[in-house]
Amino acid sequence: MQGFCVIGIIIAIGYIAARCRVGGPTAQMVLNRFSYFVSTPCLMFALLSKEHLSDVFKPSIVVAILCAVITGAIFLALNAAFFRLKLADATIGVLISMFMNANNIGLPIATxxxxxxxxxTPIVLIQGILFTPVALTMLDLSTKDTISVKAIVSQPLHQPILIGVLIGIATSAISDAAGWFVVPSxxxxxxxxxxxxxxxxxLMAFGMSLRNSKPFGEGADYVATITAALLKNAVMPIVAFLLAYFLMGFRGADLYACVVLAALPTAQNVYNYASRYEVGMRLARDGILVSTLSSPLFIFVIAWLLG
Structure with missing residues (x-):
């Protein structure tokens, strides 16, 4: 509850700042872009550069990868059959259904x-190295008129978050080999x-986005949004339990951790990506809101059943 309270207060600060016109009409865009190009790459480097690789590549990372991929694939299948969203919007829907809020909610819950x-840590790693580059590549290519092999190959060079992740991992590996942290304080x-x-x-940019925009307003896709949020909060923990219990043979604390973390709400980064490419912003905003509000209920149930 402390973690969710922190989230809510910071979002409220952004909303109040927008109501008071702090920063002017471009404040939300500035916060989003600064976070995307500067803050988040620095965060990824700071987190991973001091993390031992042996602590990052745990067996639980297999469960985290598979349950996210399976949940995202379910949304794609439902989209092909019912929702018929465009590629860029469908990518945002997939991210809502599989992208876990590992930092600002996951960390307090893990603690x-x-x-x-x-x-x-494994969630931060796979989302930074695997899921985010793929998603951003799809968003980048789907918002351009032409697609070329050169654009696909060079795409990682245009992703500051991925660059921060890779530099962080390289620094960690070098530090492990040297026996001391190689980056001066x-x-x-x-x-x-x-x-x-x-x-x-x-979070504040997300709060600013709520100004003058009611959830599920005109043009909102109710069914796709709620489906994506439920896939994230309800279906992913079930998939994580089945994989952890039957495939990996986890029991006790390891099983509990996999299921609880799978019930984390959708990360606010998804809205950051949607805003960056100006696609699926309403879907991202409403999906994150539904997921964030309902996630504590699912986590409480899991804690009651498995804790």
């Missing part, structure tokens, strides 16, 4: 419920401080 803050500390602004900037 207060699981007792292990490092439990979210006077370089790491400012990067870490700037990275610390990523989450509040994203």
């Amino acid at each position: 207060y419920i699981l007792g292990d803050p490092a439990a979210v 006077y370089i790491y500390d400012p990067i870490n401080i700037v990275g610390g602004s990523s989450v509040p900037l994203i």
Whole structure:
């Protein structure tokens, strides 16, 4: 509850700032772009550069990858059969159904419920290295008139978040080999401080987006939005339980951690990506809101059943 309270307060601050016209009409766009190009890459580097690779590549990472892929595939199948969203909007729908809020909600939950803050590290890694580059590539290509092999191959070079992740992993590997952290504190500390602004900037930008826009307003796709949110909060934990229990043979705390983390709400980063490419913004905003509001209920049920 503390984690969700923190989220709600920061979102409310962004909403109030927009109501008071703090920053002018472009404030939301500025916060989104600064977070995307500067803060979040710094955050990814700060997190991963000091994380031992042996602590990142845990067996639970298999469950995190598979349950997210399966849930996203279910949304794609439903979209092909019923929703008929365009490629860019469908990509946002997939992200709503599979992208976990591992930082600003996952970390408090891992700390207060699981007792292990490092439990979210595999999620941060796979979303930064695997899911985010694929999603951003699809968004980038779907918003351009022409698609070329050169554009696909060069796409990772245009993704600052992925660059931050890869530099962080490389730094971690070098530090492990050297036996000491190779980045001087006077370089790491400012990067870490700037990275610390990523989450509040994203949350406040999300709060600003709620100004003068009611959830499920005109033009909203109710069915697709609610379906994506339920896939994230209800279906993904079930898939995670089946995979962890039967495929990986997890029991006790390991099983509990996989299922609880799978019930995390959709990350606010999804709205950041939608705003960056100006596609599916209403779908992202409403989906995140529904997922964030309903996620505590599912987590409480899981804690009651498995805790």
